[in-house]
Amino acid sequence: MSTYKIPWWIALFAWIGLSTYWHVCKIKELCEAPLISKEVQRPSLHIEDGNALSLHSAGTIDFAKAYFEANVKQVQPELDSLVRYLRVHPQKRLSIVGAYAALESNPTSYPDLGIARAEYIKQLFVKQGLPDSIFTTSSRLIGNAEIREDSLLSGVSFGFTEVVPQTEDALARAEVFESVFKPLDLYFPSGSSDFIRTDENAEFIKEAKRFLSENPDKKLMLTGHTDSDGDEARNVVLSEKRANQVKKDLVKAGLSVSQLMVVAKGETEPKASNDTPEGKRANRRVSIVVQ
Structure with missing residues (x-):
């Protein structure tokens, strides 16, 4: 090959490379690093009362965005165990804290959606025969980022207190x-x-x-x-x-x-x-x- 043709061959290969890059990367958009889809990590359920009670589930209590009724199917065995625990410990009191985000509308008559959610969970226990008087309900405001895929990542939490009898x-x-x-x-x-x-x-x-x-x-x-x-x-x-x-x-x-x-x-x-x-x-x- 004569030396004077070498620059032409270099130019040809450069043109082919640039054309390939433009077609694949700019037109087909196949050169960007693939986005790795990360599954939303939902917190598991934990209900603990010191050393007396420890309930854990890989599932959780699900609330849809701007909705107060819960899906408890994944954690029904743990909630049933909690009911049994409260029955045999009548001195125990259970606080239920419902979460809500500022971006959620409140379709209920309660002051906020967190209270509505806590009250809904309370009624699940009352329907199983537990007295209304052993429960307190409250709410907490969470960040909008905790709303994922139109549902709450952590909609309710529990706490225990104990009433000391007077005599x-x-x-x-x-x-x-x-x-x-x-x-x-x-x-x-x-x-x-x-x-x-x-x-x-x-x-x-x-x-x-x-x-x-x-x-x-x-x-x-x-x-x-x-x-x-x-x-x-x-x-x-x-x-x-x-x-x-x-x-x-x-x-x-x-x-x-x-x-x-x-x-x-x-x-x-x-x-x-x-x-x-x-x-x-x-x-x-x-x-x-x-x-």
């Missing part, structure tokens, strides 16, 4: 027997060394007696507690005295003395705040559990 008798009757392996608290009338009898603690004692008779290597632990009034060492003695009184009562009920253990905790493990009279009453107790 020792009410405290005793708020205790619910679930299992001999879950502690149950015994309470005493003011000025008395005999614990308050209820159907629930009677059932606990009956089941504990049966279990211990079938399992002679097991023990029933009786742990005495006090409030924070008075000297700490004196409270240890007082808590032991209460636990020993319960031990005597259980021996009379037919439980083996060799399977009853007494522990005195004094004021060191309060159940409620010692800053209120109600909390102090809740702390003056004897816990019983099979170990």
Whole structure:
């Protein structure tokens, strides 16, 4: 090939390359980096009450944009478990917080769509027999960015509080027997060394007696507690005295003395705040559990 033709060949290849680029990249628009479609990550459902309750689901409670009714099919088992939990813990109170975004219209008579959503969820529980009085509803404003694909990413959240009964008798009757392996608290009338009898603690004692008779290597632990009034060492003695009184009562009920253990905790493990009279009453107790 003669040297004078080389520039023409270079020009030809350059023209072919530029033509190909223009056709593919500019006309067909095939040269841009492909957009990776990212699936919207919806938060999973978490309902927790300290160590007492932990409910989790990969699904969530769905609310359509500008709509207050929810789709709960994905989380119905968890909501059913929550209903059962509230039934056996009548002292619990559940707060329901509904979310709403500023861009959403409010077709309801409620002050905002968040309240409407919280009220809708509350009514699902009330229809299952839970009292209206154990619920509170409120709302929170979220960013418009949390509305994706015309639905809310996180439409409702839950919180728990606990009502402390006002008297020792009410405290005793708020205790619910679930299992001999879950502690149950015994309470005493003011000025008395005999614990308050209820159907629930009677059932606990009956089941504990049966279990211990079938399992002679097991023990029933009786742990005495006090409030924070008075000297700490004196409270240890007082808590032991209460636990020993319960031990005597259980021996009379037919439980083996060799399977009853007494522990005195004094004021060191309060159940409620010692800053209120109600909390102090809740702390003056004897816990019983099979170990």
